[in-house]
Amino acid sequence: MCKFVIAIPLDLPDPNYVKKASQLKVVDKKLPIEAESKDAGASDDSCMIYHYPVEGRDSTSGYASIFYIGKEKYENAEVGEKIRITQC
16 A cells, blocks of 8 residues: 655745746836946046836736846837846
């Protein structure tokens, strides 16, 4: 006679995890590019880190937020456009 034990973990991932891993955001407004220096004493452009913020909302829930995208997406983003965001 065989006995089987079925274990169901209680910390199952959110069922919408796959959907949340890649979300569509609607661009409402492109915010000014933010820059910060990697080295406090350097004024050289090669020591700068740039951030590309966009104000927008989730295409399904409508939740508004500020999110950061890559330089190429930022340059091509237009108000009303949907941008796919992949979470790390």
